[in-house]
Amino acid sequence: MKNKSVNWAIIGPGKIARKFATGLKEVPGANLYAVASRSMERAENFAKEYEADKAFGSYEELVKDENVEVVYIATPHVFHYENTLLCLNHGKAVLCEKPFAMDTQQVKEMIALAREKKVFLMEALWTQFLPHFQFVMNLISTEKFGKLKSMKADFGFHSPFNASHRLYNKSLGGGSLLDIGIYPVFTALSSLGIPEKISAKAKLAKTEVDEECEMIFTYKDGVEAELHSTVGRETPTTATFLFEKATVTINSRFHEPATVTISTEEGEKTKEFGVTANGYNFEAAHVQEMLQKGQIESDQMTFEKSLQLIGLLDEVRRKIDLVY
Known part of the structure; x- marks a missing residue:
């Protein structure tokens, strides 16, 4: 091609x-x-x-x-x-x-x-390819600010209850977890990997899908990821990473093109990434690159990562008794 x-x-x-x-x-x-x-x-x-x-x-x-x-x-x-x-x-x-x-x-x-x-x-999962997200993942992998001690991420917006709307319709896979909770879960997976323990609780809508879901992923040495999703109210929709020597926050609507604020003993600075498009171009360009190379699998959003992600979502659903 x-x-x-x-x-x-x-x-x-x-x-x-x-x-x-x-x-x-x-x-x-x-x-x-x-x-x-x-x-x-x-x-x-x-x-x-x-x-x-x-x-x-x-x-x-x-x-x-x-x-x-x-x-x-x-x-x-x-x-x-x-x-x-x-x-x-x-x-x-x-x-x-x-x-x-x-x-x-x-x-x-x-x-x-x-x-x-x-x-x-x-x-x-377009977030994988966004410059700000890759920047933060690089901070984690290089341990520029030391080891990652904990992280938290939330995603919430208000969608009035409507039993036939796809967000609340069980036959269409409704609920906050699969629609938007996947972003905090994906961010925890990308930054910390597979947890040793998962705890979760949910508030179910009348249609028996999760209107709200709270999750805690626990890793070795007491490292935790605190994750939250809801379609019942607006939330900051940020992702915060606590390192040994800094706190790094992906600012509002962390899953799409966003700024990153780094706080250290020296002070606070916010980094912009100059993204002028809506951000979906990055994953599409990556797909074309893979096709040009004759690949059947992405070297970034790999089959293994997708399997790990759906495995985590399955486990959370088991914890909150959400069955489709």
């Missing part, structure tokens, strides 16, 4: 797809070729707005188009598994929105099929 444009397609033209399509415009060599929805009208409207070449009224039609090279899957969580298998079985590279699937078994099957078909597959 060197020296030529990459034909992207989108399945599920909703809110997150709009953000991705906006970010894709900033990626050199990226062409939004097609979009598919179960509603032809929605597909056509999205294609017109984002200048896609083709619109399809079914996912099956899209994956049969030989010009489609990579598909961004932006459907609700519960459909990620079947949509990914459909694309992989038709030889289409896949960038699937988080959570990768509903549980570890589904993720294992997706990865196994990607390996069998020798087709690229990656979970679209």
Whole structure:
């Protein structure tokens, strides 16, 4: 794929797809070729707005188009598994929105099929590729401020209860944990790894999904990660890392392009990263790089990391008795 444009397609033209399509415009060599929805009208409207070449009224039609090279899957969580298998079985590279699937078994099957078909597959956890996040992860790995002693991260916003809305609808994989709690969990995994112990409690909505979830991950030497997600109220949505010689905070809406404040004995300074796009361009550019190298797996958002992440989410769900 060197020296030529990459034909992207989108399945599920909703809110997150709009953000991705906006970010894709900033990626050199990226062409939004097609979009598919179960509603032809929605597909056509999205294609017109984002200048896609083709619109399809079914996912099956899209994956049969030989010009489609990579598909961004932006459907609700519960459909990620079947949509990914459909694309992989038709030889289409896949960038699937988080959570990768509903549980570890589904993720294992997706990865196994990607390996069998020798087709690229990656979970679209865009935070992994953002400059500020990589900067903080580098501080941790290099121990610039000493060892990481603890961290905490939260993600919360207010979404009024609506039993049919995907956030509260159990049949669509609703709840705060899989939708936004995944970001604090991912940040703990990225910074501290797999915990030795997990404790969690949740406030359940009337539809039996978690409106709010509180988690504590415990590591060796007493290191802890304090994590929180809620769709019931606004929270600071920051991530704070306590090192031996500094406190580092990813400021509000830590999962998207943000500033980082470093506090030491010498004082406090805030670092900006000059990101002018919405941030989805970074993961899309990474996918294109992997495709150009002929890879079937990302060297950053690896299969192993996705398996570890879904494993942690499964364990938290067991702790709060959330069964889909």
